[in-house]
Amino acid sequence: MMVDILGYIAATLTTTSFLPQAILTIRTRDTDALSLTMYSTFTLGVLCWLIYGIYLANNVIIVANAITLFLAMLILSFKVYNTFFKQ
Amino acid sequence: MMVDILGYIAATLTTTSFLPQAILTIRTRDTDALSLTMYSTFTLGVLCWLIYGIYLANNVIIVANAITLFLAMLILSFKVYNTFFKQ
Numbered sequence: 001m002m003v004d005i006l007g008y009i010a011a012t013l014t015t016t017s018f019l020p021q022a023i024l025t026i027r028t029r030d031t032d033a034l035s036l037t038m039y040s041t042f043t044l045g046v047l048c049w050l051i052y053g054i055y056l057a058n059n060v061i062i063v064a065n066a067i068t069l070f071l072a073m074l075i076l077s078f079k080v081y082n083t084f085f086k087q
Numbered sequence: 088m089m090v091d092i093l094g095y096i097a098a099t100l101t102t103t104s105f106l107p108q109a110i111l112t113i114r115t116r117d118t119d120a121l122s123l124t125m126y127s128t129f130t131l132g133v134l135c136w137l138i139y140g141i142y143l144a145n146n147v148i149i150v151a152n153a154i155t156l157f158l159a160m161l162i163l164s165f166k167v168y169n170t171f172f173k174q
Contacts, residue, residue, distance in 0.1 A: 006135055032117060033117040
């Protein structure tokens with residue numbers, strides 16, 4: 001029971017942590033210090049976690065990774081735009 | 088079995104993704120586009136995941152989060168230095 005709460009706290013912290021990063025990236029549009037390889041790999045990894053959660057029918061894994069996937073894709077899209085399409 | 092492999096792939100991707108970010112940060116020392124709130128919250132979250140894994144005696148959770156914790160703390164330390172101590 002106690003250990004479950006710790007799991008929820010852990011999931012909440014690692015998931016919501018990407019919100020301030022997304023806000024900073026949207027506001028400044030600066031992605032120079034962000035690694036393209038990191039966000040590509042991370043986004044793919046979170047997608048795998050999401051599918052894993054769906055297979056296991058584990059709502060905590062599904063919800064946490066759906067939110068993280070959305071935020072990571074948002075940050076990645078700014079990085080991809082700045083790297084390949086910005087004049 | 089198939090689903091376990093997916094979990095391992097997911098854990099490997101999200102864990103190793105922080106390696107290129109750490110390398111980029113060490114090499115350039117540029118942390119302008121990195122959110123301090125993100126890395127503080129994320130590092131705390133990963134620490135909770137690690138303790139959670141130790142409680143559950145789950146080696147996958149322990150190993151993945153020990154590596155991520157090390158990398159996240161490394162990136163966070165550069166951000167903290169640049170934000171508060173750099174002249």
